[in-house]
Amino acid sequence: MTGTNAAPLTPDDPRRRSLVRKLAEVMGEVERVPKSGRNDFHRYDYATEADIVSAVRKAMADRALMLIPSVVKTEWHEVERSKGGKDRLVTLTVQFTLHDGDSGEEKSFEVLGEGQDQGDKATYKALTGAVKYALLKLFLIPTGDDPEDDGHSPKDLPRRGGAPRARQPSEVAQAVVAGSASARPASQAGGADDDAAAIVAEAEQAATEAECKALGVRARKLPDGPLKKRAAAALQAAAKRLGIETKKPATREPGAEG
Template identity: 45%
Template sequence: MQKIASKLIQVMAECSQIPKNGVNDFHHYKYATSADVLEKVNSALVKHKLASVVMPEVLQASEVLNSKGNAEQRVTVRVAITLVDAESGESVLLVGLGSGQDVGDKAVMKAQTAAIKYAYLMSLAISTNDDPEADSRTDEGMSSALGQAKSGGGGGAGKAARCSDCDMPITPGVEKVSVNKFGRPLCMKCQKNQQGVA
């Protein structure tokens, strides 16, 4: 494993950072696109003579209702990515999980794309220059919601909105997005649990 490990260190150095060039217009956030991740990783793998073989496996598929009451498919996929050193024959296994939801036939492809992207991001320690847990807008909103809850201010009945799963206070913006997407108010953590995103 010494030869492939040495090459992976070089790949990690070349792929240490990928900018967030994608924009989600609906939820107003930026993200590293799958295309950007794959292009950078593939270039480094080829340069160091490392082949990649991806084997996807559907772990779960179910029908869910979207915020408009329409049926969609939600799929969770596990991908096993084997990296093989063309010179030494040594190999290493990377694993990723991803979920996708779609009204048509693209749920599996969305799940595979997420699983491959995050397998590389996590396994190769690739930074996208942020910390998803350090969302100042969410933190500020949560702080405001907590303050309103303590002071009796906030939404319609004089109280801040609360997550229907864990009963934590949530901001009006988080409540609106959650109700549109899941049909009920959920905090960010419970929304992530509902999506099952890796």
Template identity: 45%
Template sequence: MQKIAKKLVEIMKEVSYIEKKGRNSFHNYSYATSADVLEKINQALVKHNLCSIVLTELLRMDEVTTAKGSIEHLVTVKVDVMLVDGDSGETVSFIGLGSGQDSGDKAIMKAQTAGIKYAYMMSFAIATGDDPEADSGTDESNVIHEENKGKSAKNKATTNNVVANEYLCKKCKDELTEKVYKYSLSKHGVPLCMKCQKLNNGSNVA
């Protein structure tokens, strides 16, 4: 494995970064296309006299209903990639998984393309500038969401306290129903529970 390992290191140096030239306008993000990845990998493999042998295994095929109500095929495959050194005969293998969805007969091809692309990208540590931790939009959204939750809870608590304090007996501080509260205000001028109203014998309480 020593000879092929040296070649793989050289290939990793040559394909360390691939620019994201593809654009998904629907979801608004850029990506490295399979064509760009495979073109750069193929050039490096040929340069160092390595050939690739790819075997695909179908893992799963399901029918899914889209938001528009149409039926599409969702396929998941396992891709086994073996590299053979044309000089030493040494080999190395790695695996990739891919999924593809299509209403016609291209679901398997999409899955295979994705599997091969990411098998090479992960095995050769190819960078495209993607970093899940750098998703500032999601982080900002989460912060705003938490702040709004805090403000909402605070406003709700304040509102509840106002209501609670408003419907309390002035003397014993027992809670009052809205009906008793209104009756006491009209009869005594202050909020009193029924017990305190009887104890005061109908007299006004300042």
């Protein structure tokens, strides 16, 4: 009777590589993912989940790597629409577990995903967003964003012979929540609705702190009221999803002397 014992693993056998080593190899193979998606109504481009999955799928499969999502927390909220009616907003906390099919090694991490819809698609949007950003951040995939196009004003640029002013991550959401008495309205009533909707939609797709800052500059120009609050909430959610520390500005107590 002949045996069928497998040959012992050699030092160079790919199955000896650690999970982190395999992930680093995938990262090294993935090139920039362009923004092939287009939202014609709100006039912005975005990298689709399908493009991002396609960029890493074969490289992960070749190394026997699996990424399995599991929803661990679900939060529902109702959101008033500026033109009447309500949307359903869901926030999912999704745990992703990386499995190495060769070694059995596992690593887990959590990502937030948000989706908003009038019908029954909010959950699917949230899960799609969570998968998209899990892959983007896990493999540090660039999506074609210009890191200098972040809405900075000239005063934020470095002076000759000096370093640029350090900006704290909390400035974006804080500036929007606080509002600005001198901010110029973005447009009249109808246009402001469209501007706010565009900011909310782009905040859901934002993948970098620079994008959030640029959206914050646009949101400050909205007229005070529900539209600005809605944009601020969307930016705070984006900052939370991306792990950007945010805090609300201090408010003066009624009757306090200034």
